[in-house]
Amino acid sequence: MGIRNVCLLGHGGEGKTSLVESMLFLTGGADRLGKVTDGNTVSDFDPEEIRRKISLAATPLPVEFGGHKLNVIDTPGYFDFAGEVLEGLRVADTGVIVASAKSGVGVGAEKAWKYCKNKSKMIYISKVDEENADFSGTFAKLRDVFGVSVCPVVIPASAGDKVSSVINIVTGKAYTVGGGKVSEIPVPADMEETVKGYLATLSENVAETDEALMDKFFAEEPFTAEELQKGIRAGMLSGSVTPVFCGCALTGLGTELLLQGIADYAPAPDETGDETTADGKAIKQDPAGPAVLLVFKTLIDQYGKFSFFKVVSGTVTADMSLQNSRSGGTEKLAHIFVVKGKKNTEVKELKCGDIGAVSKLNDTKTGDTLSAPGTQVALKGIDFPEPCYALAFAPKSKGGEEKIATGLNRMAEEDLTFTVKNDAETRQFVVTGQGDIHLDVLCQRLKSRYGVEVETEEARVAYREKIRKKVTGIEGKHKKQSGGHGQFGRVIMEFEPGETEDLIFEEKIFGGSVPKNFHPAVEKGLRDSIPHGVLAGYPVVFLKATLVDGSYHDVDSSEMAFKLAARLAYKAGLPLGNPVLLEPVGALKVFIPDSYMGDIIGDLNKRRGRVMGMNPDTDGGQIVEAEVPMAEMNTYAIDLRSMTQGRGSFSLKFERYEETPAAVQQKIIEETKRIEEEEE
Ligand SMILES: Nc1nc2c(ncn2[C@@H]2O[C@H](COP(=O)(O)OP(=O)(O)O)[C@@H](O)[C@H]2O)c(=O)[nH]1
Numbered sequence: 180m181g182i183r184n185v186c187l188l189g190h191g192g193e194g195k196t197s198l199v200e201s202m203l204f205l206t207g208g209a210d211r212l213g214k215v216t217d218g219n220t221v222s223d224f225d226p227e228e229i230r231r232k233i234s235l236a237a238t239p240l241p242v243e244f245g246g247h248k249l250n251v252i253d254t255p256g257y258f259d260f261a262g263e264v265l266e267g268l269r270v271a272d273t274g275v276i277v278a279s280a281k282s283g284v285g286v287g288a289e290k291a292w293k294y295c296k297n298k299s300k301m302i303y304i305s306k307v308d309e310e311n312a313d314f315s316g317t318f319a320k321l322r323d324v325f326g327v328s329v330c331p332v333v334i335p336a337s338a339g340d341k342v343s344s345v346i347n348i349v350t351g352k353a354y355t356v357g358g359g360k361v362s363e364i365p366v367p368a369d370m371e372e373t374v375k376g377y378l379a380t381l382s383e384n385v386a387e388t389d390e391a392l393m394d395k396f397f398a399e400e401p402f403t404a405e406e407l408q409k410g411i412r413a414g415m416l417s418g419s420v421t422p423v424f425c426g427c428a429l430t431g432l433g434t435e436l437l438l439q440g441i442a443d444y445a446p447a448p449d450e451t452g453d454e455t456t457a458d459g460k461a462i463k464q465d466p467a468g469p470a471v472l473l474v475f476k477t478l479i480d481q482y483g484k485f486s487f488f489k490v491v492s493g494t495v496t497a498d499m500s501l502q503n504s505r506s507g508g509t510e511k512l513a514h515i516f517v518v519k520g521k522k523n524t525e526v527k528e529l530k531c532g533d534i535g536a537v538s539k540l541n542d543t544k545t546g547d548t549l550s551a552p553g554t555q556v557a558l559k560g561i562d563f564p565e566p567c568y569a570l571a572f573a574p575k576s577k578g579g580e581e582k583i584a585t586g587l588n589r590m591a592e593e594d595l596t597f598t599v600k601n602d603a604e605t606r607q608f609v610v611t612g613q614g615d616i617h618l619d620v621l622c623q624r625l626k627s628r629y630g631v632e633v634e635t636e637e638a639r640v641a642y643r644e645k646i647r648k649k650v651t652g653i654e655g656k657h658k659k660q661s662g663g664h665g666q667f668g669r670v671i672m673e674f675e676p677g678e679t680e681d682l683i684f685e686e687k688i689f690g691g692s693v694p695k696n697f698h699p700a701v702e703k704g705l706r707d708s709i710p711h712g713v714l715a716g717y718p719v720v721f722l723k724a725t726l727v728d729g730s731y732h733d734v735d736s737s738e739m740a741f742k743l744a745a746r747l748a749y750k751a752g753l754p755l756g757n758p759v760l761l762e763p764v765g766a767l768k769v770f771i772p773d774s775y776m777g778d779i780i781g782d783l784n785k786r787r788g789r790v791m792g793m794n795p796d797t798d799g800g801q802i803v804e805a806e807v808p809m810a811e812m813n814t815y816a817i818d819l820r821s822m823t824q825g826r827g828s829f830s831l832k833f834e835r836y837e838e839t840p841a842a843v844q845q846k847i848i849e850e851t852k853r854i855e856e857e858e859e
């Protein structure tokens with residue numbers, strides 16, 4: 180039995196989930212053909228997937244075909260869930276890019292192609308049945324965009340105005356499908372010329388894979404089906420051939436030829452060379468070697484935690500104890516499973532190259548390697564996209580904070596593409612993920628799984644305040660001396676811009692007007708004050724304070740009195756020091772194709788950004804570097820996506836604080852007041 184690990188990827192809605200459903204149904208792996216629109220497919224079984232009618236997770240599904248085990252990994256097309264695609268691709272040897280005959284080659288296909296850079300690739304043109312489907316146009320476009328490795332293997336044929344059969348260019352045979360059964364039919368007479376044309380294209384690609392074939396090609400001798408097959412197989416492995424298949428997932432037309440193609444042409448796991456370790460070393464995918472597995476996905480359901488893994492070396496058996504190279508701990512694999520959607524089948528062992536899952540591991544995360552004790556293997560993990568879109572989460576009703584935190588912590592085991600931060604300064608619980616849909620899914624799951632309803636709002640910006648002018652002779656006097664034990668403390672202060680972000684406190688007291696033992700109290704009074712600036716209540720930075728004079732009372736002076744005196748001086752002095760609001764400014768890098776340059780720069784100007792440079796990227800695009808106020812970047816993840824149809828990406832890192840322009844400052848002060856009143 181051969182194993183093939185393939186990952187379906189491409190734009191959302193192109194038909195990946197329907198395709199794998201059709202594969203399962205056709206091979207007897209599902210007893211009915213589910214539909215995405217009916218919410219009953221094997222792959223999209225999660226309640227949130229059913230509700231939204233889109234895939235949200237990488238779902239490996241075993242398809243048994245012709246004595247082979249094809250592990251087909253369905254992935255989400257929506258960009259917010261790119262992390263799932265990377266999980267699936269990490270353990271797949273072949274990427275099957277799904278692009279529909281209707282919408283042609285969109286950004287989803289482009290991205291998929293990039294993701295599969297160093298992998299064997301196949302393309303499946305879906306929805307050939309649709310009214311305005313254009314197979315030949317889509318094929319030509321694919322070859323145009325992705326280059327000449329793209330070559331035809333299965334094409335559609337019509338009877339009347341309906342696509343009713345598919346033709347395998349390699350064998351020259353045509354097939355139709357009815358009631359889930361595939362039958363061979365004669366090639367329609369009007370298709371013969373078309374087939375010839377496509378065969379010529381395919382032969383050219385195949386000729387490139389072998390010298391003997393090249394000679395034959397130049398002698399204008401036709402290739403046998405076996406030669407074509409051998410050539411496609413070799414070309415897929417080397418990358419010179421990207422065979423194109425097609426079909427209709429709703430009827431199953433073309434599905435069998437795709438399965439046959441995967442079995443015949445896609446490389447087996449041990450044919451793709453060595454696996455790489457985290458530190459760049461090669462390790463053999465050796466069936467006879469010590470057991471090594473890579474955890475590429477974690478799923479938590481009502482039965483507990485499942486860690487999905489690929490066996491990279493040796494055989495993994497139930498009851499085995501393996502060592503986690505990250506934690507050093509030992510994990511017992513009590514039960515191992517083959518998982519098909521929500522159905523688990525317990526198995527005794529999984530062989531090298533195969534994919535399965537293990538339940539209830541103690542301390543193993545996605546990306547970890549488990550291996551036979553003493554072998555200490557750490558495979559390369561998964562490079563997840565950085566979180567880039569933040570919202571504050573708050574419970575709709577009081578007391579839900581803890582539930583939100585626990586729920587998100589639990590979900591973070593499944594999903595490594597979001598982070599959470601309880602921001603004491605802005606008093607918000609901030610969740611940063613991949614986009615609005617991603618965060619919305621998290622909210623929905625908090626409700627359905629953890630019973631807490633969430634309200635989201637914009638993440639607030641942590642502003643700062645500072646003074647720009649030196650002020651002298653500022654008095655702060657605390658005096659309460661009416662009857663009994665009084666309180667007295669008086670200071671004269673100078674405030675000026677300081678060199679360091681943290682407060683600098685000095686004293687220049689002559690003649691003991693404020694005794695030494697009270698100086699720390701004066702400093703303490705100032706330190707207690709600076710978290711609340713005088714403009715809008717934001718922390719004050721770059722402040723230097725000097726105690727120059729004051730007076731005290733033998734009996735009534737106390738540390739408390741001097742603390743309060745310092746605070747009064749602070750309150751009196753800072754408004755006179757020409758205070759200004761500082762805002763965080765980030766260093767931004769935007770990665771875009773050339774054609775979007777004008778829009779991106781124009782947009783950055785609107786966001787008060789300063790463009791620092793533009794440089795060509797290694798993969799043909801451009802990198803725009805800019806400095807932008809963080810306050811203007813809240814929705815950038817979404818805006819950039821819509822400006823570039825999802826082709827652009829960015830990174831943003833806090834750089835420093837800068838003075839805000841007066842008009843902006845006024846708005847912030849008003850907005851802060853509004854929030855404070857609301858919270859009271
Ligand atoms: N006409 C037609 N519709 C299809 C085909 N494959 C999928 N669809 C429909 O396209 C929509 C998206 O399909 P889905 O499998 O969820 O796409 P995915 O996002 O790539 O997984 C659904 O409404 C499907 O019923 C096909 O071959 N022909």
Ligand SMILES: [Mg+2]
Pocket residue numbers: 192195196197233234253254255256
């Ligand atoms: Mg899907």
